[in-house]
Amino acid sequence: xxxxxxxxxxxxRTTRTMALLMLGAAALTLFAICVEGISPAxxxxxxxxxxxxxxxxxTSGVLFATFAGLLAVTSEFRYGTIRPTLLIExxxxxxxxxKLAAAALAGIVIGAVSVAVAFGGGSAxxxxxxxxxxxxxxxxxxxxxxxxxxxxxxxxxxxxVGALIRNQSGAILALVIYAFVVDAVLFAAxxxxxxxxxxxxxxxxxxxxxxxxxxPGAGAIVLALWALAFVVATTLRISRSxx
Amino acid sequence: xxxVRAREHRCVTAISAxxxxxxxxxxxxxxxLSFDVAAGTVTGFLGPNGAGKTTTLRMLLGLAxxxxxxxxxFGRPFAELERPxxxxxxxxxxxxxxxxRSGRDHLRVLAAAxxxxxxxxxxxxxxxxxxTAGNRRVAGYSLGMRQRLSLAAALLGEPELxxxxxxxxxxxxxxxxxxxxxxxxxxxxxxxxxxxxxHLAEIEDTVDHVVVIDHGRLVADAPLAQFTAGxxxxxxxxxxxxxxxxx
Numbered sequence: 001x002x003x004x005x006x007x008x009x010x011x012x013r014t015t016r017t018m019a020l021l022m023l024g025a026a027a028l029t030l031f032a033i034c035v036e037g038i039s040p041a042x043x044x045x046x047x048x049x050x051x052x053x054x055x056x057x058x059t060s061g062v063l064f065a066t067f068a069g070l071l072a073v074t075s076e077f078r079y080g081t082i083r084p085t086l087l088i089e090x091x092x093x094x095x096x097x098x099k100l101a102a103a104a105l106a107g108i109v110i111g112a113v114s115v116a117v118a119f120g121g122g123s124a125x126x127x128x129x130x131x132x133x134x135x136x137x138x139x140x141x142x143x144x145x146x147x148x149x150x151x152x153x154x155x156x157x158x159x160x161v162g163a164l165i166r167n168q169s170g171a172i173l174a175l176v177i178y179a180f181v182v183d184a185v186l187f188a189a190x191x192x193x194x195x196x197x198x199x200x201x202x203x204x205x206x207x208x209x210x211x212x213x214x215x216p217g218a219g220a221i222v223l224a225l226w227a228l229a230f231v232v233a234t235t236l237r238i239s240r241s242x243x
Numbered sequence: 244x245x246x247v248r249a250r251e252h253r254c255v256t257a258i259s260a261x262x263x264x265x266x267x268x269x270x271x272x273x274x275x276l277s278f279d280v281a282a283g284t285v286t287g288f289l290g291p292n293g294a295g296k297t298t299t300l301r302m303l304l305g306l307a308x309x310x311x312x313x314x315x316x317f318g319r320p321f322a323e324l325e326r327p328x329x330x331x332x333x334x335x336x337x338x339x340x341x342x343x344r345s346g347r348d349h350l351r352v353l354a355a356a357x358x359x360x361x362x363x364x365x366x367x368x369x370x371x372x373x374x375t376a377g378n379r380r381v382a383g384y385s386l387g388m389r390q391r392l393s394l395a396a397a398l399l400g401e402p403e404l405x406x407x408x409x410x411x412x413x414x415x416x417x418x419x420x421x422x423x424x425x426x427x428x429x430x431x432x433x434x435x436x437x438x439x440x441x442h443l444a445e446i447e448d449t450v451d452h453v454v455v456i457d458h459g460r461l462v463a464d465a466p467l468a469q470f471t472a473g474x475x476x477x478x479x480x481x482x483x484x485x486x487x488x489x490x
Binding site for chain 1: 301304305306307308321322324327328331332333335338339340341342343344345348349351352353355356357358393396400
């Protein structure tokens with residue numbers, strides 16, 4: 001398992017994909033910070049509530065983390081590298097677990113990049129606007145650690161979905177449709193159901209001040225259950241199918 | 244010690260297909276195929292396109308599940324081998340390389356999973372003459388370079404058995420000769436090679452034994468001399484068998 005994990009981490013470090021996703025996460029986070037930091041009036045921006053909304057740019061990394069997991073798995077099927085991988089380690093569950101662990105670590109790194117850019121960029125924007133940083137320690141910690149946890153779990157879900165769908169374009173399309181259509185539409189139409197979706201559970205975990213969301217603890221549990229469900233489904237499939 | 248013991252107890256049969264069958268829906272790709280490959284030989288695996296050669300190799304390597312029968316390597320299903328990379332190396336037709344990764348990194352990734360030292364990566368790169376090109380991304384490789392890189396990957400664990408699926412594809416004449424010499428040298432160092440090909444002429448000088456299949460069924464399993472007896476060449480014997488003509 002450790003040898004396979006080392007191999008999976010080396011895979012992530014030896015193509016440009018991870019670097020591009022980290023760059024993308026950093027850029028989107030910075031963009032969100034700039035937009036949210038420039039528009040509010042100075043008085044409003046001094047309020048803790050507004051600043052917490054500003055710092056919720058930490059979630060910008062989540063989609064990139066999901067893509068990191070998704071691409072780590074689907075690229076193996078796209079380029080056929082899954083075959084040499086399985087010739088060296090034929091126990092498919094060992095390969096899958098190593099991949100999921102590597103995806104989680106990739107998610108943590110991307111999440112941490114977003115958190116660093118959000119807090120660094122946020123502080124800079126507030127300083128430029130001449131406003132003091134008003135988010136207290138516990139809330140900052142909740143946002144920072146929460147964003148990293150959501151990114152890690154999302155990367156695991158991305159990897160599991162990638163292993164289920166296998167086709168790279170199909171998996172990317174499915175993720176985009178989910179993230180930009182299903183998640184938003186279902187939550188808007190039937191919030192009592194939509195709040196149990198992984199995206200909304202992640203928002204809840206971060207303690208975002210949006211109506212109808214679950215409590216942060218419940219959000220964390222629901223998101224972890226989603227990750228577990230996808231991992232179990234993938235484990236059942238990968239041990240049987242031909243590659 | 245472990246490897247000495249492994250060699251003492253090595254089965255004389257490197258590969259066994261026993262009533263091996265694979266169906267894809269209504270299509271029967273491999274149909275009750277049985278044959279053995281003796282250790283220490285170079286065996287050619289012949290058949291027209293679509294005969295089921297690649298499917299058979301994938302089942303032998305544990306990549307595809309047989310619908311029926313058994314595919315054994317050293318008397319066991321591939322997935323039950325201990326550290327399979329040290330016993331079996333394989334080059335599959337597609338190449339199976341990430342274009343954005345360098346050749347050297349491709350080998351490092353596999354060496355890490357197989358718990359092999361970094362030095363093996365440089366050794367196999369030198370063996371297939373990719374030492375300088377190894378630092379370049381695979382996207383810039385020719386087909387022949389990809390084949391050589393795949394062969395280097397198969398050799399990482401110093402296996403006893405090589406399964407090669409159309410390894411001559413994309414090689415220039417010099418590369419084909421190099422491959423032929425390599426297979427002979429590998430076999431004379433008591434290795435076993437099972438090589439599929441449609442380049443019949445190139446196989447003829449290399450193999451000791453042939454297994455011929457058509458429509459997923461065995462049509463011949465014989466030493467080369469016996470197989471080609473009465474025909475002008477391997478190609479004639481092959482065409483006679485696979486086109487249903489009686490010579």
